[in-house]
Amino acid sequence: MSKLLIIGFVWPEPKSSAAGSRMMQLIETFQSLDYQITFASPCEKRKQAFDLEAIGISQKSIEVNSSSFDDFIKHLKPDVVLFDRFMMEEQFGWRVAENCPDAFRILDTEDLHGLRKGRQQAFKDQKTFDKSYLLNDTFKRELASIFRTDLSLIISEFEMDLLINDLHVDKSLLAYLPFMEDRLEDEFIVQLPNFELRQHFITIGNFLHAPNSQSVLYLKETIWPLIRKQLPQAELHIYGAYVSQKINQLHNDKQGFIIKGFVEDVNTVMQQTRVCLAPLQFGAGLKGKLIDAMKSGTPCVMSTIAAEGMFGDLESNGYMEDNPVDFANKAAQLYTDENQWKINQQNGFRVLNTRFNKEINQKELIARLQQLKEYLEKHRLNNTLGQMLQHQTLQSTKYMSKWIEEKNKK
Incomplete structure (x- = not known):
């Protein structure tokens, strides 16, 4: 049985947010493929959080800036790791790459955080949103995460078009995946x-x-x-x-x-x-x-x-x-x-x-995952920018994390 590790920014709350609903849709998709799923998060669990154990999913609290995660993932040996938002890829992506290099790494962006932040700043400034607002620090970090992972799930066609046509991200790194809803009969x-x-x-x-x-x-x-x-x-x-x-x-x-x-x-x-x-x-x-x-x-x-x-x-x-x-x-x-x-x-x-037909969108995602997993090594070799961003000289998050971990030991 294949194993999926989801590293969640928060514990899913489908009754509180669209992001929580989307996470449950992704979980359902992987359950349909008979994956053994573990959901891990460094976030404190709120009372509105969904009871994942009730649907057969293992739950694990993890820490940022701690090698305890290395031990955890070495023991788990997941086939696929899904990062819930780019912040989790920043924190844990390098640890996954080092300890489970063959694991297929997926980023679910939820929405493009940098786009939202840029629009919010333009709104505050009472100015028209343009590329100067788009290329903020958050967006640059998010874009780096997209390049470092094997596949990024993009929820909006507008954002797909922005990444491919305006920012020249290779479409082989992206998969359009909107909400997956049951058909209304x-x-x-x-x-x-x-x-x-x-x-x-x-x-x-x-x-x-x-x-x-x-x-x-x-x-x-x-x-x-x-x-x-x-x-x-x-x-x-x-x-x-x-x-x-x-x-x-x-x-x-x-x-x-x-x-x-x-x-x-x-x-x-x-x-x-x-x-x-x-x-x-x-x-x-x-x-x-x-x-x-x-x-x-x-x-x-x-x-x-x-x-x-x-x-x-x-x-x-x-x-x-x-x-x-x-x-x-x-x-x-x-x-x-x-x-x-x-x-x-x-x-x-x-x-x-x-x-937003669940059956159609699930089939397209599953086909894409199977195709990329089969040619993962070639896919990664073609992602030159992603390889570059994995290089030690550009891994500031990794070395900051290691420094914090050592500091916390004192």
Whole structure:
């Protein structure tokens, strides 16, 4: 039986974030191939963390800057190592390469962190995002991780295009892998609450994620008052894990701006709501909230950042607007126009079943993994830049880690 080691930035929380849901989708894919899976993380486990042992996955707490990981991985001898975000590849990638050189190394980027950071800085500076913002220190570190690993999973077509065409990363190092969702069957769709049975607006997101916090502030200060003028009885329900005090203070019953916080089942509340709002002003990757909305038959009004990489050539499940007045007008229109609402709902079902089909996306990933594993040595020899970045003179993270480890012994 083949062995997979996942080195997680955090323990997966599928009910708290899209990143947690994606990790569970990757785990399910490898379980379908009968891999023996171990999930290891240096992060403290929160109460919302999924019980991995309940689905037959071994769990291991590991330390950064410690040779105890070397002993652990030598004993485990994994065939495949999956790094959850580039920070874990930085910390542990060199140890994997030294102790299990034949292990196939995969990086799941989740989203391009450097892209998100650059957009956030451009937003703070009130300037147009360009390449000077993209090539920040975070992005350079992330790009180095992509070159050092055998294959990087990229969640968004936009990010694939950016890496291949703008930054000239060889496509042999990348695999496009969006969310992998179960197909929505007609029997499920007809049971969803209809237009008349739904009310109010919804927005949702993990508040440890800066784009989500900023989005709620933007709704409160700018967009929601414009919507409320047109629909004085409507409410906006804000859900998400790890609500900060700053966000809680935005709650206002009179204004219909209701902070709900963490919800155990996103689908239940989403199915009761008529329209989802996602006015993200910066970010990267794919937005789990839009996936949840499409699964629940809830049309959306979203920014172009929120919509990025979601729809391809298909019609969206709502409207894309960046101007706050236009955003508010479209939200009110979608809330009151039943025919248009139904059209957008059907668009969402089509997008989900076409672009995020689990069966299709899993097959493509599995075929790619099998192909690369078969020709791993040749694949690595062709990755000249990756070989260079593994050279000792460019392994600053490795030698800093060794220095910290020695310092901690004193």
